[in-house]
Amino acid sequence: MQISDLKNLTIAIVGAGYAGAAAAKALSVLGANVTVYEQATEIREVGAGIGLRPSSMECFREWGISDDIAAVSSPSDYFEILTATGDPIMKDTWPAHGDQKHTYLVHRGDFIDTLIGVLPEGMVKCGYKLETVTDRGDKAALTFTNGTTVDADLVIGADGIKSVVRKQLFSDAEPVFSGERAYRAVIDVADAHGMVTDDNLRMYIGKGTKVYLLPLRHRDQVSFDITALCPDPDWAPQVSKDDMLATVAGFDQRIVDITAGLDMDIVNIRGVYDIDPIDRWHTDSVVLVGDAAHSMLHHQGQGANSAILDAGVLADCLRDADTVAEALAAYQAQRKPVTDELQRISRQGWTEDEVQDVFPGQKPASQQPAQ
Template identity: 45%
Template sequence: MRLQGKANSSLTVAIIGGGFGGAAAAVALQSVGIKADLYEQATSIKEVGAGIGMRPPTCRYFKQWGIYDAIMNKTTESYYMEILKANGDVIIREQWPLLTDDENERWSRLIHRADFIETFMDHIPAENVHLGYKAVKIIEHDDLVEVHFENGQKVEVDLVVGADGIRSNIRKEFISDCEPVPAKAHAYRAVVDGMDKYGFATDETFRVYVDGDVMVYLLPLPHRNQISFDVTVKSEDTSWRPDITNEEILDLVKNFEPRVRKIAESLTIEDYTCRSLFDIEPLENWSTNRITLLGDAAHAMLHHQGSGANMAIQDAGALAEALRDSDSIMEALQKYQAERKPITDVYQRLSRQEPTQESQTAFPEKATFEKVAE
């Protein structure tokens, strides 16, 4: 480590937030010899019941961090995405786009969010994970940052990583007072057991049904014999946790093909996680001298391109590499932002594009990303 003459092992980092971004940052920093402590306000690390798709650039980091096999063992490889009409007619069937230089990597690895976060947490030493630590005050000095927690504890570190999500207080206090932008849409998500009961037994295709303002995302998790079911619908109600009844959800999917209706009919409202969707506008800058943002805190985006968690994890990899390869924290933070922000800016824009019955492609990012990667 060349950082200000410090050995990697003596740089101290406090990561605020134990979501995908914070947990990935802890694993990534550890993989380059930096001891980072993770502080999460909740008293346990939990993820909502839902599936997620991991793209090859993200999975390449898992190899570097030594967690590839542990994660891959809990995934299913998917090669195709479909956009369908409500009645099940396929409008587009397309292979996942190539985001790397390896022709064989036209896939997405489908995983349950809880399995994913659990694997990260299994690879962070227990003494570096601090639950029930809500950061309430941060003071940046020339040579260190003080972090004060609601429980009365305080730490002094060289660098703070704000991985505190879309409503980041760290962003608000140090970087930008931008407010989350409502997408005027809700997402109702649940994981359904017994995938084989619904006629999707050996199917690894990721499907998006569209019917006017209603979209149903079906992400198969065959290794768990489950399906992740996500109903997204336009709504003027922008409360973070909208109130919705099971009858209203059943009504939304009443025109959909029988397999979709059957899934909805098997669920009760308690099975769903319901939230309004928000993103933020791209920020001009992610860092001060000793505080930086990562994941949704830096670039929250909508879920239409399934990219937010992938971006958070890739941020973690880029930040760790920049710290490993720089002479100062400031240089590292500049490198980190220079590498990541052009990519996340594009994904933020693309993620506002939702699939429609008129979509020409399932992956509007395809051409753009081949260009950005050049």
């Protein structure tokens, strides 16, 4: 599309998370008329650390914000997988993308704050919870619970795993429980018992449990993540310190000591969910990006990176196609095969035998619908 055509498009993005903020940045670089509607009354990302892969950093370079991202992150040379007691299993460099060779480790909050901070002032509007989305062919309409209605030439659903846009227009299937629970906290490097000495991600694998240590050197902190098998599908379970300690029994004593020293008030505890791949991500005027389109388990560390690449490809397709409808079809054709495969690979966690070993007599809870 001509730049003049893009500037005349009214684009409404639902959700100001990774996918929505990245899409807003990519489209604003093209000069598009973009407004982001976020249901929260303020932007506040909780959680822990993530790794921004070389392909994502290349997007940031193209959008002119790579220095902003680098300022709140630390470059990592490689990742390492070890046994529960620290014996090496594998060690590899991050897959390079052109001149980009590092994965940048960043706190989720710093990342989203930076993405929002590089958007034009006033582009993000908070306190807009989506109630309905109506597809009118070449346009779409949004109604929010605060009474506001919005008409747009293009609606981008970036509203996450529980996406209202997806449920109303594309699939009413519920999120799927993985049979796992995640415990996440950000702690000072001084409280990591000497386990963090560089900027590289390490994962320790034990009986029914994986422990990730992701350094956040620019903060002098480390993201500490325990992912453990659990048959309880509660989205936000109540968990004790003893429950957490049980998941790391037999691990390197330093990991046990880190867990024992955690302040439970700062631990983010959640059931782990994804969605089944859906057949279609778009109409002629509405499209899904990020978790709304392809929420995946975190084992491959590709959720945020996939959202960023979605944003880049969508912007490129809008720039190159003659119409919005053609652009959305091209975007799905390019991205869906990739994310379908990532969803599949990310589900390759514990085998049925391993689940039985942890929970004798218990049928695997993995891949059961949400309750």
